[in-house]
Amino acid sequence: MAALEGKICVVTGATSGIGLVTAEHLGAMGARLVLVGRDTAKGEAALLRVRRRAPRVQAEIHYADLARLEDVRRLGAALAAALPRVDVLVNNAGAIFRRRDVTRDGLERTYALNHMAYFLLTALLKERLAAAAPSRIVSVASEAHRGATLDFDDLQGARHYSGWTAYQRSKLCNILFTRELARRLQGTGITANCLHPGFVASGFGDNNDGAFRVALSIAKRLFAISEEKGAATTVYLASSPEVQDTNGLYFKGCRPAFPSAAAQDDGAARRLWEESARLAGLSPPRRVC
Ligand SMILES: NC(=O)c1ccc[n+]([C@@H]2O[C@H](COP(=O)([O-])OP(=O)(O)OC[C@H]3O[C@@H](n4cnc5c(N)ncnc54)[C@H](OP(=O)(O)O)[C@@H]3O)[C@@H](O)[C@H]2O)c1
Structure with a gap:
């Protein structure tokens, strides 16, 4: 039997790059695929590609602009209503923005897309993940987090903005989010890990x-690895029995790695969680995890 036969895998950013190749692999391993994209033409093309790789795959796509909290809420509600359980959630959609832009929620776009969408979608699917336990949350972070620290007085980069710094901080958020999430998930049968692709x-x-x-684009041509290789650690964390019980770690090249000291700061992880819950409108009395 294929490794993921009968498992339901949700993959965000599944219409191109690392997310699309990840989806292809999970589909080829027998998973039922629930892709998340934002563009219908790319979504249809992605469905064709996963079906070409695995002709018997069960696959569907949902659309959302993940930089908008309202869209993430709508997506989370639709998935929670349509799916009996979620065995694997891959938080992957992300981008870098050279110029500062603010979403209609008042959030800086990098922070909104790269961090808040991971945070809120995970919270909205928590019950479905619990229904599938043992289940997994895999979040795509980056080595770009090194050198970054969070400025809790200016999380939205309102005082000073550089696209690279905002991206670095958002990827630091991914690791801190995973750390705090894993702590809160202990004993539930749901694991949370993150990675550099x-x-x-x-x-x-x-x-x-x-x-x-x-x-x-010059740097990519000279130094970058293929999307196929870039998807390997995500696929490993989503599917390998070796990491079935691994929780709260950062991976590189399919192996655990130490993230920066700032990414191991439990106080910052807790504070980020509380601030994210407040921004997402999930502050107490409703508990996230
Ligand atoms: N490439 C690298 O070297 C690298 C290194 C470290 C980490 N990462 C991380 O890897 C993840 C995937 O990136 P990638 O390299 O595969 O880049 P990519 O090829 O640009 O793919 C990004 C995906 O995110 C989707 N996306 C972007 N904005 C969105 C929005 N507002 N709403 C919904 N979906 C949106 C894109 O949709 P469309 O298809 O419609 O554009 C696309 O499917 C990101 O989290 C990135 O930070 C990448």
């Missing part, structure tokens, strides 16, 4: 323009 020749950064985009 490598420097990957995906569409990453292509939403920007000017010298930034040119420099990034």
Whole structure:
């Protein structure tokens, strides 16, 4: 029997790059795929691709702009209503924005998409993940977190903004989020881990323009690994029996790795959680986990 036969896997950012290749692999392992995208044409193309790789795969796609809390709430409610359980949630959709932009929720776009969507979608699917236990939450972070610290007085980069710094901080958030989530999930049968995929020749950064985009595309051509290789650690964490009980770790090249000291700060992880719950409107009395 294939490794993921009968398992339901939700993958965000599944219409291109690392997410699409991840979905292809999980589908080929027998999973029922629930893809999340934001563009219908790309969504249809992604469905065709996963079906080409695994002709018998059961696959569907849902659409949401994950930078908008309202869309994440609508998506979470739709998935929770449609799915009996979620065996694997892959939080993968992310981007870098050279220019600062604020969403209609008043959140800086990098923070909203790269961190708040992971946080809120996970919270909204928690009961479905519990119904599937043992189940897994896999969040795509990055080595870019190194050198970053969180400024809790300016999480939205209102006082000072650099696209790279905002991206670094959002990836630090992914690791701190995983750390605190894993602590809260102990004993539930749900695990949470995160990873660095490598420097990957995906569409990453292509939403920007000017010298930034040119420099990034040259760097990708010279130094980046393929999307296929870039998806390997996500696929490993989503499917391997070796990590069935592993909880709260950061992986690189399918092995546990130490993230930066700032990413191991339990106080910062707790504070980020509380601030994210407040921003998402999930503060007490409703508990997230
Ligand atoms: N590439 C790297 O070197 C690298 C390194 C470390 C970490 N990462 C992380 O890997 C993850 C995947 O990135 P990638 O390299 O595969 O980049 P990518 O090819 O640009 O894919 C990003 C995915 O996120 C989706 N997305 C972007 N904005 C969205 C929004 N507002 N709402 C919903 N979906 C949205 C994109 O949708 P569309 O298909 O519609 O564009 C796409 O499917 C990200 O979290 C990134 O931070 C990448």
